[in-house]
Amino acid sequence: MDVPRDAEHVVSAATRRQRQMAREKTPQRRFGAQIRDHAGRTLTRGNMLTLPFEEPLIMCEPRFGANYPRENLPESLEQERQHNADRSNSDMRDVEDDFSERDEDEREDDQDENGLPKKRGPRKKKPGKEQMDRAKMRRQEANARERSRMHGLNAALESLRKVVPCYSKTQKLSKIETLRLAKNYIWALSETLSAGKRPDLLAFVQTLCKGLSQPTTNLVAGCLQLNARNFLTDHNGEVMFSGRSPYDAMYSYPGSDVNTPPGHSGSGLENSAKGFRHYSLGSAYEPYYENPSPESGSPHFDGQLSPPMNFSGIFSLKHDDPPDYGKGGHYGMRYCGAPGRTALAHNSMYRVSPEARFPYDLHVRSQSFQAQGEVNGSFHN
DNA sequence: TAGGCCATCTGGTCCT
DNA sequence: AGGACCAGATGGCCTA
Secondary structure (H helix, E strand, C coil): CCCCCCHHHHCCHHHHHHHHHHHHCCCCCCCCCCEECCCCCEECCCCCCCCCCCCCCCCCCCCCCCCCCHHHCCCCHHHHHHHHHHCCCHHHHHHHHHHHHHHHHHHHHCECCCCCECCCCCCCCCCCHHHHHHHHHHHHHHHHHHHHHHHHHHHHHHHHHHHCCCCCCCCCCCHHHHHHHHHHHHHHHHHHHHHCCCCCHHHHHHHHHCCCCHHHHHHHHHHCCCCCCCEEECCCCCEEECCCCHHHHHHCCCCCCCCCCCCCCCCCHHHCCCCHHHCCCCHHHHHHHHCCCHHHCCCCCCCCCCCCCCCCCCECCCCCCCCCCCCCCCCCCCCCCCCCHHHHHHCCCECCCHHHCCCCCCCCCHHHHHHHHHHHHHHCC
């Protein structure tokens, strides 16, 4: 496939403006150095979306990208057509070249292996200007649709960022890390539900961090206000500190646990997910742990598990503090903006403070569904 | 400067 | 036929 060398010229004027703004402004430190545009919206580093993330999301639509409100695009098709009138015609030349090549091929095909002219029907007409214009237009429209689709995809991804732990407007997770963390999050919550017991914080964090990059691991730990290098839990699940690396902690669970049944202690990779075993060993769920890692497949449930398990505010360490994104080195606990979400944080499942250790009573399945409905109801406002 | 991340363009494929 | 989806290519921006 030949991408036109000057494809950058095709970039919309709006995108060029944003790129210019990106050059003019001093970006904030990354983990995805974001900048804010003139409207105060947070933009990702590099090429930035030409759309605000706060636009209505259409995640429920199977093809949300297709339904992204195009009128909100800084460059609608109409605008793009206007831009096309101004910009260089390099991309247009490509279309024309395409036609030329095609015509050339047809001429070659007019001869058989002996070089004699083939007998054919009426020769195809060389595309006229009208057809070429139509092709150009179709290509431009397809480009606009593709942009819109990708914007919708990114909007959905942004909404996903908001429901996984460690959401920060100023330090966004990358796309791939967002997906990984979301997968781990779902896995960890599923494990917790399946276990029906108060989960072990360390195991939860370990599951969350599986497969994540070191910066993201640090970010998750930072969200939990834990030192990634030091967090451990004691026998009661309280956080204690040691000098072990997070990977030591991850792959070698410390010591024995009162909840650890015989034969389930150990170290090494095979024990990487046994943190969950420490608190969830009902025989009924035993087969479930045959896949003790999010990497080895998703857990299956006999019943239908409500997919959006949004335990908003599941992590709450300083629930009295208002969220303060973008300040300091900590990434505030995820608070949801919708009414009622803050209250959820007060019922958080995980707390590190010794006096408030795991106060949240996690009900299993049928017991919790009602609460889940409430949670999800407010969450998916 | 290399590498990561991202937006965009583009052509092919599949589906309606 | 047209739109959605996908993946490759490209180039910009940023950080280490």
